Amino acid sequence: MTTTTSTPRTSVCIALCGSGGAGVMTAGNLLLEAAAQAGWYGLMVRSSGPQIRGGEAAALMRIATHPIDCMDDRFDAIVAVDWQNIHRFADEVPLDRSSLIVGDPEQGAPPEVFVKSGARAVELPMKKIAKGIPGSWPNMIALGFASQLLGIPADKVKAVVARSLKKGAEQLPASVAAIEAGRAAAAGEGAAFTLAAPPAARAKRWLITGNQAAGFGAIRGGVRFVAAYPITPATELLEYMAPALPQVGGVLVQAEDELASVNMIVGASYGGVPALTATAGPGLALMTEALGLAVAAEVPIVVVDVMRGGPSTGIPAKSEQSDVSIALWGLHGDAPRLVIAPNSIADCLTATQWAVHLAEALQAPAIVLSDQFFGQARAVTDRPADSGLVGERLTAPAGSEGYKRYAVTDSGVSPMAIPGTPGLAYTADGLEHSERGIPSSGAADHRVQLAKRERKLVAHDYGAQWADVEGEGGIAVVTFGSCTGAAREAIARARADGVNARLVSMRLLAPARPKLLAAALDGVDRVLVVEQNHGGQFLRYLRAEFELPRTVRSFRHPGPLPIRPEEVHRQILALEEESPR
Amino acid sequence: MTTTTSTPRTSVCIALCGSGGAGVMTAGNLLLEAAAQAGWYGLMVRSSGPQIRGGEAAALMRIATHPIDCMDDRFDAIVAVDWQNIHRFADEVPLDRSSLIVGDPEQGAPPEVFVKSGARAVELPMKKIAKGIPGSWPNMIALGFASQLLGIPADKVKAVVARSLKKGAEQLPASVAAIEAGRAAAAGEGAAFTLAAPPAARAKRWLITGNQAAGFGAIRGGVRFVAAYPITPATELLEYMAPALPQVGGVLVQAEDELASVNMIVGASYGGVPALTATAGPGLALMTEALGLAVAAEVPIVVVDVMRGGPSTGIPAKSEQSDVSIALWGLHGDAPRLVIAPNSIADCLTATQWAVHLAEALQAPAIVLSDQFFGQARAVTDRPADSGLVGERLTAPAGSEGYKRYAVTDSGVSPMAIPGTPGLAYTADGLEHSERGIPSSGAADHRVQLAKRERKLVAHDYGAQWADVEGEGGIAVVTFGSCTGAAREAIARARADGVNARLVSMRLLAPARPKLLAAALDGVDRVLVVEQNHGGQFLRYLRAEFELPRTVRSFRHPGPLPIRPEEVHRQILALEEESPR
Amino acid sequence: MNDMAVALQPAAYKSDYKPIWCPGCGDYSVLSAFTKAFSMVGRKPEEIVVVSGIGCSSRLPAYLSSYGFHGVHGRALAAATGLKLARPDLTVVASGGDGDGYSIGGNHFLHACRRNVDLTYVVMDNHVYGMTKGQPSPTTEPDWQSKLSPTGTGLRVFHPLVVALAAGANFVARAFSGDPNGVADILAEAIRHPGFSFVEILSPCVTFRPEQRNWKQAVHPAPVGATDDPAKAARRILSDDGFNVGILYRGNRPVYRPPVGKAKKQPADLEKEFEV
Amino acid sequence: MNDMAVALQPAAYKSDYKPIWCPGCGDYSVLSAFTKAFSMVGRKPEEIVVVSGIGCSSRLPAYLSSYGFHGVHGRALAAATGLKLARPDLTVVASGGDGDGYSIGGNHFLHACRRNVDLTYVVMDNHVYGMTKGQPSPTTEPDWQSKLSPTGTGLRVFHPLVVALAAGANFVARAFSGDPNGVADILAEAIRHPGFSFVEILSPCVTFRPEQRNWKQAVHPAPVGATDDPAKAARRILSDDGFNVGILYRGNRPVYRPPVGKAKKQPADLEKEFEV
Ligand SMILES: Cc1ncc(C[n+]2csc(CCOP(=O)(O)OP(=O)(O)O)c2C)c(N)n1
Ligand SMILES: Cc1ncc(C[n+]2csc(CCOP(=O)(O)OP(=O)(O)O)c2C)c(N)n1
Ligand code: SF4
Ligand code: SF4
Ligand SMILES: [Mg+2]
Numbered sequence A, B: 001m002t003t004t005t006s007t008p009r010t011s012v013c014i015a016l017c018g019s020g021g022a023g024v025m026t027a028g029n030l031l032l033e034a035a036a037q038a039g040w041y042g043l044m045v046r047s048s049g050p051q052i053r054g055g056e057a058a059a060l061m062r063i064a065t066h067p068i069d070c071m072d073d074r075f076d077a078i079v080a081v082d083w084q085n086i087h088r089f090a091d092e093v094p095l096d097r098s099s100l101i102v103g104d105p106e107q108g109a110p111p112e113v114f115v116k117s118g119a120r121a122v123e124l125p126m127k128k129i130a131k132g133i134p135g136s137w138p139n140m141i142a143l144g145f146a147s148q149l150l151g152i153p154a155d156k157v158k159a160v161v162a163r164s165l166k167k168g169a170e171q172l173p174a175s176v177a178a179i180e181a182g183r184a185a186a187a188g189e190g191a192a193f194t195l196a197a198p199p200a201a202r203a204k205r206w207l208i209t210g211n212q213a214a215g216f217g218a219i220r221g222g223v224r225f226v227a228a229y230p231i232t233p234a235t236e237l238l239e240y241m242a243p244a245l246p247q248v249g250g251v252l253v254q255a256e257d258e259l260a261s262v263n264m265i266v267g268a269s270y271g272g273v274p275a276l277t278a279t280a281g282p283g284l285a286l287m288t289e290a291l292g293l294a295v296a297a298e299v300p301i302v303v304v305d306v307m308r309g310g311p312s313t314g315i316p317a318k319s320e321q322s323d324v325s326i327a328l329w330g331l332h333g334d335a336p337r338l339v340i341a342p343n344s345i346a347d348c349l350t351a352t353q354w355a356v357h358l359a360e361a362l363q364a365p366a367i368v369l370s371d372q373f374f375g376q377a378r379a380v381t382d383r384p385a386d387s388g389l390v391g392e393r394l395t396a397p398a399g400s401e402g403y404k405r406y407a408v409t410d411s412g413v414s415p416m417a418i419p420g421t422p423g424l425a426y427t428a429d430g431l432e433h434s435e436r437g438i439p440s441s442g443a444a445d446h447r448v449q450l451a452k453r454e455r456k457l458v459a460h461d462y463g464a465q466w467a468d469v470e471g472e473g474g475i476a477v478v479t480f481g482s483c484t485g486a487a488r489e490a491i492a493r494a495r496a497d498g499v500n501a502r503l504v505s506m507r508l509l510a511p512a513r514p515k516l517l518a519a520a521l522d523g524v525d526r527v528l529v530v531e532q533n534h535g536g537q538f539l540r541y542l543r544a545e546f547e548l549p550r551t552v553r554s555f556r557h558p559g560p561l562p563i564r565p566e567e568v569h570r571q572i573l574a575l576e577e578e579s580p581r
Numbered sequence C, D: 001m002n003d004m005a006v007a008l009q010p011a012a013y014k015s016d017y018k019p020i021w022c023p024g025c026g027d028y029s030v031l032s033a034f035t036k037a038f039s040m041v042g043r044k045p046e047e048i049v050v051v052s053g054i055g056c057s058s059r060l061p062a063y064l065s066s067y068g069f070h071g072v073h074g075r076a077l078a079a080a081t082g083l084k085l086a087r088p089d090l091t092v093v094a095s096g097g098d099g100d101g102y103s104i105g106g107n108h109f110l111h112a113c114r115r116n117v118d119l120t121y122v123v124m125d126n127h128v129y130g131m132t133k134g135q136p137s138p139t140t141e142p143d144w145q146s147k148l149s150p151t152g153t154g155l156r157v158f159h160p161l162v163v164a165l166a167a168g169a170n171f172v173a174r175a176f177s178g179d180p181n182g183v184a185d186i187l188a189e190a191i192r193h194p195g196f197s198f199v200e201i202l203s204p205c206v207t208f209r210p211e212q213r214n215w216k217q218a219v220h221p222a223p224v225g226a227t228d229d230p231a232k233a234a235r236r237i238l239s240d241d242g243f244n245v246g247i248l249y250r251g252n253r254p255v256y257r258p259p260v261g262k263a264k265k266q267p268a269d270l271e272k273e274f275e276v
């Protein structure tokens, strides 16, 4: 999908790079904000080297006229304040002949790995220009250049810079001059990279990361207790909640480890307060014993797993969808639970809010499968409407006669006594128990309770949110989570090629909804399963839980590189070829 | 399968019951040993109430002319020294009209739940008879009665009692007199319950529990380091190894928790010493993080999971096959590992030995899925031959130039440097790494290492041990672990009805062997999947990993009751009806 | 339980489930001490939650008429901490055994002492894993032989009281289950004392450690009263015979209270920070 | 590494991988102290294994030419214990950070002190989680503000040395990374000392705790030498200013050695017990 035309573009990708401290992340954030102010949508992904501080850094940006949930296949430009180790980002910043390589000649020639793409090199003496403007920095030249290239109005850029400087207002004139110098240098590039005008009418826009979105979604859903242990890439979710939660009357506590954090939230929720923790793979692994307790004792909790490269410590700062299996099947015993996967940064909010609602309604643990890409990417999105879904638990009224905590009901949900309620005191138990909650090793109690815990999840009406189903055609792309953006774009490109395909992006992974998927796949004879991991965990899940059409193709690769729209597009075309209609 | 004939029986089931302290376990063990001495095979399962001590107890016994791996559907007799709470065992001791209920009239009438089976009641005043023989106890009367009923020669019974008394030899005459009194009382019952003669020619026999067998198999395989934390029903495996291991130069250490025990064995194995831990579901859940480390750092370890009722603390002392999912899929990230399921008590030895061999050969963690039935049941078996398979690791020779710990090889197995070897020092790592073991977040290193770790398991030739495939026919019973005994008997019964069915009992669950299963199912058009859990975890695994014939039926129920031969037999007949050939 | 006058008698704090404990187990007396202490403290059964792990001793909650939480092995303090922070209005008591608390639960013990949430933690210490039928716990004597430790563990015993002091517990006491009234007095004080109160109760396991029946003869009241100097308390405990019973340390560290917001906002009020 | 004369110089104990640490991080000096101490102890690189968890500090093993094991977060002591018990011929050093060792790893810390296997445990304490970009650790001051603790934790700091003494560590020292020779001397002694030796090294995180650059001015040698009385050592430490550097306690508890069999049998010799 190379674009050489100079008609206004609906989406442009640009990478701002430089060694740590060169301020490329700042420049990227300002560019994103300016674009947002001007009415565009956009996305910024931060990438950096293995060093704890001061290594190479890249702000990978995409600005577009419409909401976007993934990077494009190629970058229109890379703007490097310097080239130190920037070659390490080559995989993440694919260029081609119509791309630009913008470098400072003082910092040496661009790395061969970029040059060999055939992209055109542009010299921008950022350091020298910045030196000529006392108090300015090369990253502001880069910002000016990039903003001009994309056609983002100067006043918007200056406004966000002014706002960002707050106290240091005396620096503003130098920054403004630097931005102008950068813009002047880019003027010669013409309009090849200029974005089409943003949509005219527009609702409220937000600038938010998936981690913030999940945190705020939890608050909207009613979470008022969080216990957690820091772990990349979930930490920012907690760091968002630490000051936010007390403002709405909630409590956040840093636990000594993940065993403590998950048991703390089970304790809090037993006390009637909707509770959440956030973690990544290694932490989730440590939490499975207590997740089983939440299943057996029927205590609602929400665990947000911000997935990263695995196995083991793996690749902590990179995205991968490889915790599907542990989320779905990682508990000992027959332990039904909810697994929910947001499929956009904005959906991190909505899906987490839904997860809180479902966990509370069904008195079961819910795992939210976010990932590093969602969690740490910052996006311009439409304000996610409040679904109004809050955690509401079926509680037992004071003084019910002969209260049975684990009473067998049609729905499978039993009224829960909240400590403090007179006359209902009971002991919650992870041992198998009778309806009263008394430990029992009898076959009858075991069968009844196992069936009840399964039934309450399976019998629930989850509504249309179970998946996003879009489009028509005999081919369906079935995916979940952060592959959804690439799949959606791939389908649009296929449509442009005259090939129709459907998108099924599953939000509710567990309990599986075989009938709903069957309906969504009605008329489909070929399925393409897309996921970002090595082993095909989502594919295995689909095979295990659903009836699928005979032709099922898997497209997958592990992180750290994202699944790109063009990869999926090619797969759709190949599938179309394979059995021509 | 009721048997009313009085031709000698090939198998008899009898339960000895009484309140704690009544000595029924002792009597059961003696009966089993006497039968073994006389050349029969047999099995004894201990069952007891929820009390820590002094609750009701039952020794569930089956004695047979051939090796057996499960209880029968019905019991020929229940002999109760007293009736206190013995009705709680009603599910576990199914009786019918041809059964006997042997009780002491002084202890009251037999419980209605037994009587309503139509079984014939026999009065045996054990307490009174024992009183008449100073120094004797009612349980010896019961032993005598049972041994006579089954036709176990008196001299064998007396010999095992004599041996058991060792120091207290002065008690012997009273015990012998009691046994004789019991036998005399049973003489009137005739030969309806008499066992056919045991096989004449016979190899060495062992009396062993599955836990002992697994422990000894580990020792045979070369395990010389064990760290563990006690948990029912795995503790006896450790208690067997605690004195045994030091005798062969090994070390056992009780860890502070399961996180410690699994990391200890990873440390020991990194040091070159084959290492093992044993646990049950809750402990396994705590070990998954370190299992992932063993995958990524390629450190062989063996974890024996003696499955019990789940989820959470569940039903600790009862059997269930509900840790299939966590064993197969419970790690975060793409984490291929070995999962091996012994399918008889004797196979606990062979399969564990094999697991040690495979873990060492493939530098990967192996999970052995035993269960409470295997672990705690005591069986008379033929001596399991030593397969000779020991742990042998591909090590790197001292001074190899430019040593790469995680070198990419065809087999996927890389030579491992053992600390102490000069010139090869490296750092084992759970972070993704280059071939040298240096942390790397690069896409190329990640793909190569993920593929290598998968390849080494998938490419290995596991030989015929991957499954036990027996019989012919268009119907196959596919199962694993402790359901195998019942499935095998069911198939034999079906054959007697003129219905042929195949048995496929899978020993190697991971990596999955789709081609081997396809070959084993060649000509099969209907599959019956048998497992002891609620959710159909094994069924889900089969669907996910294999191509199955169109007709797949699942027969399953959770613990604590075992899957019985007759249940499976009926399923086979139903499947035969369903699509007549 | 609806009659408040009755509710305040010890008997009102007992449930009608029969313990699974062995006849003679020390935990029966601990149970009775709990009911007495609750009666003394005067909170209603529904205002109290007893949180435990797994073990014989951890079965206790169901035998009380208060709310109970029987969680997983070793995590009672974590669950209790979450509960108390979320529901500061409740009286939360964590309880369990020496294996549960000092072996698998050791990290939560350390950090609960340090965190000083207003909780009471009661360990029924029998120097053995009772529930799993007799393995050594951290407080087991080094030469005690069992199937799993045929030659003894050879390990120095864990000093729970000393570790609690080092980690910052705010109230430290030792009691003996053979004297339920004494235990009740200590428990009531522990519950009333602000912050993290730790009560170690010597509670014999008559089945796997029958020799512990002799503890009755061995225990004696601490010769001096509680100090508020943790170093002094630790020194005394290190040099006592292990059977010194009483309140040994009373601290006055501030109770941990998590940060709370000044004005209570609505979720919608938090949206501003995301707006472009 | 094949030349033994060279192997005994500190430089021979360094690998050629470049640390990922921030410029100025205290851990560089700890690394150099490790190489010096190994040289002093005189064991060959291949006879030494350094075992760590996860954190900036836990990256250390790969920067040494000895064998290394970079395991999971918080479990270094467990892995090191298994390794040393299985391979008593090796010199095993566990190392990591304050988060790794005192937060998630707290239980193993307690039990390693108690078990007294012949190990050395080195914690590079910077009172912060460096690797995850600046959250409070157990040793963080109660008023230190971060994104995750915007108003400070409000928690008393964890006293690693005091807890180690209470739990039974056999050698306890505090060192400061700014003095690599001093650290090396202490490390060498710790390695030579039988049993579980614990060395807490104050090692500044210049990125998230830049104020720790002032530690250079704050540290000073302990005014008195090491004692062999744990209670005395604990009291001294509780009343010192936290910057007292040196060996503070040298114990003489017997080193833990697991039971070993008398005559070495073959597996087949164990079959008798199963025979009918
Ligand atoms: C994760 C986990 N590991 C192990 C067990 C097995 N287990 C149950 S109780 C127990 C020890 C109980 O000892 P203690 O806490 O001293 O209680 P007691 O029975 O002596 O009162 C153990 C190891 C478990 N239930 N869960
Ligand atoms: C199970 C698990 N939980 C959390 C993490 C995330 N994590 C990595 S390092 C670290 C803390 C490191 O702090 P410290 O041990 O003090 O080392 P430092 O970086 O300060 O040297 C954490 C929480 C992890 N890797 N694994
Ligand atoms: S085993 Fe010991 S601790 Fe458990 S109930 Fe019996 S006497 Fe009490
Ligand atoms: S973040 Fe701190 S501890 Fe980590 S490398 Fe940088 S200075 Fe060192
Ligand atoms: Mg105990």
Ligand SMILES: [Mg+2]
Binding pocket: D055, D097, D098, D099, D124, D125, D126, D127, D128, D129, D130, D137
């Ligand atoms: Mg630190």
